[in-house]
Amino acid sequence: MKQVPAEYYQLMEQLQTVDFVLVELTLYLDTHNDDIEAINQFNHYVKERKHLKKAFESQFGPLLQFGNSYSGYPWNWDDTPWPWQV
Amino acid sequence: MNTHQKTYHPYASPFDPCKPLTEKTYSTPPHLYMGFQPPNLPQFTPAEALRAGTLWKDFYDPYFNSFERAKGGPQT
Amino acid sequence: MWIYEKKLQYPVRVSTCNPTLAKYLIEQYGGADGELAAALRYLNQRYTIPDKVIGLLTDIGTEEFAHLEMIATMVYKLTKDATPEQMKAAGLGDHYANHDGALFYQNAAGVPWTASYIAAKGDPIADLYEDIAAEEKARATYQWLINLSDDPDINDSLRFLREREIIHAQRFREAVEILKEERDRQTIF
Ligand SMILES: [Fe+2]
Numbered sequence: 494m495k496q497v498p499a500e501y502y503q504l505m506e507q508l509q510t511v512d513f514v515l516v517e518l519t520l521y522l523d524t525h526n527d528d529i530e531a532i533n534q535f536n537h538y539v540k541e542r543k544h545l546k547k548a549f550e551s552q553f554g555p556l557l558q559f560g561n562s563y564s565g566y567p568w569n570w571d572d573t574p575w576p577w578q579v
Numbered sequence: 580m581n582t583h584q585k586t587y588h589p590y591a592s593p594f595d596p597c598k599p600l601t602e603k604t605y606s607t608p609p610h611l612y613m614g615f616q617p618p619n620l621p622q623f624t625p626a627e628a629l630r631a632g633t634l635w636k637d638f639y640d641p642y643f644n645s646f647e648r649a650k651g652g653p654q655t
Numbered sequence: 656m657w658i659y660e661k662k663l664q665y666p667v668r669v670s671t672c673n674p675t676l677a678k679y680l681i682e683q684y685g686g687a688d689g690e691l692a693a694a695l696r697y698l699n700q701r702y703t704i705p706d707k708v709i710g711l712l713t714d715i716g717t718e719e720f721a722h723l724e725m726i727a728t729m730v731y732k733l734t735k736d737a738t739p740e741q742m743k744a745a746g747l748g749d750h751y752a753n754h755d756g757a758l759f760y761q762n763a764a765g766v767p768w769t770a771s772y773i774a775a776k777g778d779p780i781a782d783l784y785e786d787i788a789a790e791e792k793a794r795a796t797y798q799w800l801i802n803l804s805d806d807p808d809i810n811d812s813l814r815f816l817r818e819r820e821i822i823h824a825q826r827f828r829e830a831v832e833i834l835k836e837e838r839d840r841q842t843i844f
Contacts, residue, residue, distance in 0.1 A: 506666055508662065509662065509665060509666060510625045510628075512662075513628055513634075513664070514625045514628060516664070517633065517822070520714055520822065520823075521616070523708075523710045523711035523826065524615075524616075524829040525616070525618065528618050556661050556662055557659070557661070558659070561658055575661065576662055576663045576724065577727060577731050577732070606794070606795075608794070610821050610824055610825040615829050616825065629665065631818065632816070632817070632818025632819055633818050633819075633821070633822055638818070638821055638825065639818070642797070642814060643801070643814075644802045644810070645802070
């Protein structure tokens with residue numbers, strides 16, 4: 494049975510880390526829409542998540558679908574593992 | 580600085596069947612004292628924030644059960 | 656529309672095979688103050704609330720689905736390889752009789768989820784106060800679950816989820832302040 498390498502967990506946690514900052518800043522900005530520093534910080538992490546997404550997907554396949562990630566060949570969106578399985 | 584836990588002492592009758600809990604506690608987390616969040620509150624690093632469940636230190640209020648606290652886990 | 660992301664919001668780990676814990680955790684899956692109720696409550700209120708707070712309801716409602724998936728992951732992992740005997744010993748015999756190992760939207764006592772857990776009054780203040788109360792009740796449920804659990808990894812995830820309820824309650828309180836204001840929002844402090 495094929496299991497994901499340790500690097501999967503490391504890269505995933507890096508992504509979860511940056512995405513968590515983005516979730517927190519999103520909710521904050523929903524009630525503080527004129528905080529320019531928070532918006533700059535938000536955009537900084539948007540850029541960082543783009544890099545991390547790319548790095549993760551190049552090794553472990555698409556994170557999103559419906560066209561929000563490129564596909565490998567053969568179609569690899571439905572490859573295991575799913576998040577609750579790892 | 581506000582405390583994030585309060586205690587009270589319930590009335591105990593001599594006829595209560597179970598050994599009385601003389602002190603009960605309840606949570607009063609930091610958001611109850613925050614009002615509208617001011618800008619530029621001190622932040623955790625991203626890795627700390629994920630573990631804490633919040634980006635801002637002032638909202639951090641970890642909850643531990645009595646076993647965890649007995650084992651020297653952080654106090655709530 | 657929504658786009659699924661193949662990733663948990665927080666890395667969920669489980670230390671021990673303990674189906675009894677799954678029985679308690681299901682409270683936050685299909686209970687009155689659980690994550691499903693939270694997600695559906697906020698997303699449903701969006702249609703009849705002032706524009707200023709629709710974004711907040713959308714984003715918190717969406718985050719609740721990520722929490723639902725975390726709870727599902729814990730329940731899944733705790734029961735995945737359990738035998739019928741283990742399920743029975745964990746007090747999940749009646750669950751097993753109906754569902755085998757399938758997850759079901761029910762509370763810890765086995766009561767199925769119902770839409771009457773969700774209020775939708777159409778009055779923005781009433782609905783936001785309902786949301787604040789829902790967050791405090793979910794926070795309390797996480798406290799009781801942490802008290803019941805001796806699994807350090809599960810407790811780590813439950814602490815994360817409890818902290819999120821604090822942040823959500825904070826944002827809903829701010830939403831009330833925004834709707835209360837006479838003019839466009841001035842700085843309060
Ligand atoms: Fe919540």
